[in-house]
Structure formats: C-alpha cells, structure tokens
Amino acid sequence: MVNKLIELSLRNRLIVVILAIGLLVWGIFNIQRNPVDAIPDLSENQVIVFTEWMGQSPQIIEDQVTYPLVSNLQGVPKVKNIRGTSMFGMSFVYVVFDDDVDVYWARTRVLERLSYAQRLLPQGVTPTLGPDGTGVGHIFWYHLDAPKMDLGEQRALQDWYVKFALQTVPGVAEVASFGGFEKQYQLVIDPVKLQFYNLSMMDVMNKVKANNNDVGGRKFEMSNMAYIIRGLGYIKNKEDIESIALGNNNGIPVRVKDIGTVQMGPDLRLGIFDANGEGEVVGGIVVMRYGENADKVINDVKKKMGDVQKGLPEGVGFKIDYDRSELIEAAIANIKGKLIEEISIVCIIVIVFLLHWRSALSIIIQIPITIAISFILLNAFGLSSNIMSLTGIALAIGVIVDNGIIMSENAYRNLSEWQNSQPPNQPS
Known part of the structure; x- marks a missing residue:
C-alpha cells in the first residue's frame, strides 16, 4: 500500500505539489482564525444562576431561593449535574451541561425554566444568569491610578464611565468592578422621635x-x-x-x-482590594465571552482604554495588574524560536553530512506544511492555540525533523547503492 502510494505520488508530482500548496494556504487561513489563549479551557460547560436577597440568613436563602431553583431546574434537558450554594444574602446555582451542548442553547433553556420558577420565589427576588464566560475567562485586570481622588469618587468613575465603555468591546462578557466605596444616601433614624410621631420603619x-x-x-x-x-x-x-x-x-x-x-x-463592604501593600485601589476585571480569541480581546480592550483615557479627569490613568497576553505572546514566541532553530539545524546537518541542498529543502518544506495542517485539525475539533497545544506542536516538529533526516539519508543511501551497482558504461 505504501509502495503504491509513493509510486502514485512520483508519477503525479504536479498534483502533489498543488495539494501541498493548497493545504499550506488553507492552514495559514486557519492559523489566523484559530483562537489564541495562554491556558486550555478545561472548565465545565455550566450556566450560573445568581440570586440576591440582601439581609437574609443562609438558611432562609437555602429554603426559599436555592431549593426551589434547584428543584425546578432538574428538568432541563442534557443537564449533567446541578449544584447550589447559599450564603448570607446570596444564592448561586451551577447548572452543568454535557460537554457537547452549545453554551447559548443551554442559557436559553435555563432562562425558560427560570421564568416558571420565578413564581415560587419570594416577592421582589429575581434570579439572573451569570456572564457567558468560563472559569478561565478572567483575562485582564486593571486599577485606576488616581492619587488625588477619594475611593468613592474613583468607584463612581469606574462604575459609570470606564465600565460601560469597556463592555462595548467585542468579546467582553462583563467588566466586574472591585474596590472603593459605592455611594448611597443613608437615613439615620432616631427611634425616640419615630415613636413620638407614631411612625414605623416601614x-x-x-x-x-x-x-x-x-x-x-x-x-x-x-x-x-x-x-x-x-x-x-x-x-x-x-x-x-x-x-x-x-x-x-x-x-x-x-x-x-x-x-x-x-x-x-x-455601602457595606465585605472586603478591600489592595495593590502591592501600597493601599486600596479601584479597578475592574475583564471577563471574556465564551469561545472568543483571548489575545484579540485583550488587544481590543487596551485600544479602548486608550480612548477612555482621553475622557478621564486630569491626573487619572490606568495601571495593569494582570495581562494574559504576555503569557500568550511568550508561548507564541517560543514555538517561533523552536521552529527557526530546528530549520537551521536541519540545514546544517543535511548539507554537512550529505552535501545535498535539495534533501535539506525537502525536509524544511515539510515543517510549515505539517504545522499548517495541525491548525486545520485544531479548528475542526474546536481547540484553541494555548500552551498545551503549542507545546505539542513544538515537540512534533522534532519528530518531523528526525523522520525527514532519516528518510532523506535512507533515500540517498539507496540511490547511491543503486548507482554503484550499475555497469560503468550504462548511464545512470
């Protein structure tokens, strides 16, 4: 079978070259379309239902919110598991679907069931869906550099200007604010005066x-x-x-x-956000939408922050706390470096030992074509370019090079033996 395939390829070299060029072009197109991230997304395919009922104990939240939601969400199709968590004033329900279920189909099914479960909850309590992100969706953290503004003003600036602007970036599911103080009007009542005027808190x-x-x-x-x-x-x-x-x-x-x-x-705070032990800061966490290209989303967010910077008060700027694009670019640079190193080594080894540049060229051509085909398969199976997949490609390049050198050396040796076996007067 292998001999026939080789013979067919040798007899139709033009077709083989056209197919190789076509695969290379198709692979380059898939490289540009393939999502790039630093780490593989191994999180579960889940939809989060968040419900807030401030001032209530975890037991009341469990009995009147979490339990009715979990009971009614049991009938959603293709659900693998449902987990509920109750805490002071908040309820979280995690609906885990099968891995092959589309995330937006799953969110639609959960939303349909919530419209029915709403009537079982206390008055004024409304469950909401969490952002359509994943467990590795936190791709970018920043905080405001505003030494002349108090924390309340910084939080208002973040909530009412910066957050809304960054949420318009394609691929961003949510911008979660953190730190500072949320301003509110507070009414401090004197109970003695309340009793004197015969009024109640309600x-x-x-x-x-x-x-x-x-x-x-x-x-x-x-x-x-x-x-x-x-x-x-x-x-x-x-x-x-x-x-x-x-x-x-x-x-x-x-x-x-x-x-x-x-x-x-x-407003009442449950914690603070400190930057490097230098004091409290106010900022946000950019959550990427499911299935988006992390590197592209981060670059778009940085570009948008440059536009937002023009509308900030004088002396206010941004400081980046976490930027996953640095790790992404390092992983891409690593495979590029390995690719250049291995191509150089192949050229040196083949030319020095075989003194035949066409053999080196045949091996070098295999490397980009094979990498391009691997990205075609990554897109076909819905996998992103991350540290795991790029490391596998880098290791596979070594195998390709080894096989190419062995095959070239074997072909060179067999041709040499065949030529030496021919009679002197017979042209080779």
Whole structure:
C-alpha cells in the first residue's frame, strides 16, 4: 500500500505539489482564525444562576431561593449535574451541561425554566444568569491610578464611565468592578422621635420609595398646542430626601429631617482590594465571552482604554495588574524560536553530512506544511492555540525533523547503492 502510494505520488508530482500548496494556504487561513489563549479551557460547560436577597440568613436563602431553583431546574434537558450554594444574602446555582451542548442553547433553556420558577420565589427576588464566560475567562485586570481622588469618587468613575465603555468591546462578557466605596444616601433614624410621631420603619421606607418617582400624566391641548403633563419626583440630593413628608402631627407635616438625618456614605463592604501593600485601589476585571480569541480581546480592550483615557479627569490613568497576553505572546514566541532553530539545524546537518541542498529543502518544506495542517485539525475539533497545544506542536516538529533526516539519508543511501551497482558504461 505504501509502495503504491509513493509510486502514485512520483508519477503525479504536479498534483502533489498543488495539494501541498493548497493545504499550506488553507492552514495559514486557519492559523489566523484559530483562537489564541495562554491556558486550555478545561472548565465545565455550566450556566450560573445568581440570586440576591440582601439581609437574609443562609438558611432562609437555602429554603426559599436555592431549593426551589434547584428543584425546578432538574428538568432541563442534557443537564449533567446541578449544584447550589447559599450564603448570607446570596444564592448561586451551577447548572452543568454535557460537554457537547452549545453554551447559548443551554442559557436559553435555563432562562425558560427560570421564568416558571420565578413564581415560587419570594416577592421582589429575581434570579439572573451569570456572564457567558468560563472559569478561565478572567483575562485582564486593571486599577485606576488616581492619587488625588477619594475611593468613592474613583468607584463612581469606574462604575459609570470606564465600565460601560469597556463592555462595548467585542468579546467582553462583563467588566466586574472591585474596590472603593459605592455611594448611597443613608437615613439615620432616631427611634425616640419615630415613636413620638407614631411612625414605623416601614412607613418611612414606603414614603421615601414612593416619593422617588416621576408620575406620568396626559396630553393637554391649548391654542393649537399640545403639552405633555408629568410630575417630576426623582430625588437629586439629600435635601430632597429631608423634605419628604411622612405624616402629620396636629396638622403639621412630619418630614424625614424631623425624625433623623440624611447623609452621603458608602455601602457595606465585605472586603478591600489592595495593590502591592501600597493601599486600596479601584479597578475592574475583564471577563471574556465564551469561545472568543483571548489575545484579540485583550488587544481590543487596551485600544479602548486608550480612548477612555482621553475622557478621564486630569491626573487619572490606568495601571495593569494582570495581562494574559504576555503569557500568550511568550508561548507564541517560543514555538517561533523552536521552529527557526530546528530549520537551521536541519540545514546544517543535511548539507554537512550529505552535501545535498535539495534533501535539506525537502525536509524544511515539510515543517510549515505539517504545522499548517495541525491548525486545520485544531479548528475542526474546536481547540484553541494555548500552551498545551503549542507545546505539542513544538515537540512534533522534532519528530518531523528526525523522520525527514532519516528518510532523506535512507533515500540517498539507496540511490547511491543503486548507482554503484550499475555497469560503468550504462548511464545512470
């Protein structure tokens, strides 16, 4: 079989050359399309359901949120396993699907089932899907370099400007903010005054909530002109909150400032983010979308950060804490270096020992064609270029070189023996 294949190739050398060139071009096209990452994605094919119910104990979260969700998600098709975790104020449900299931099909099925499970949860509790990323999706970390801004202002800048801008980058699933203080209006109530005016905490909560709202009206026509009437009631500063009426005492309105004080303060924090022991910072974590090219997404994020930098206040900049593209570029540079080294060694060995440049050329041509074909197979099986796959290709190059040298030497020896066996007067 092998002899016939060799004989067929020798008789149709033009066809073999055309096929080799076609595979090389096809492989180069696949190299450009193949996703590049530093580490292989070995995480499970899962969809995360996150539910927040602040102020509730883990046992209540388990009984009223986690258990109903896990019970109703059991019927989703192609589910391999479901795991639930309950903690203070939060619930996480991990729905693990079979490996061959498309991640967006899985998210659609889970979302359909959540619309049914919503009626079983307490009022005001809404489960949401986590970002469509994977366990290795954290590809880029940064923080703001703003020594003249306090942590609250930095967090507001991150949440309301930087985060929204970076989320528009193709391939980014989420930009998670960390550090600093989230600003909020805080109402400090005096319980003695609350009892004196015969009010409850729920009365205060409901009145404040009801007075932070715009009210829609209807169209009013006058003098051939139409006017839209609406009531503006959104809170803009703490003075607006202090002026909200909670009730009346002998015909005199009781306002928020009569039963307590309003202040601007930070939300409750469960931790801090410190940079190299030099103090707290504010920044974000860029999460890559499932199946995207990590190297391309990181480069696009850096380019977008350059545009965002123009709109930041004076003296504010970015500092990068983690950049996976450095590891990616190092892995790519490693295989390029090995490729050049092995091609050089092949040239030296074959030319020095055989004194035949065509034999060296035949071996050198095999290396790029074989690498190109390997990327065709990587794309066919949905695998990315990472440390594992590139290391395998680098090791395979050595095998290709060894086989090429052995085959060239064997062919050279057989041709030499055949020529020496011919009669002197017979042309070779």
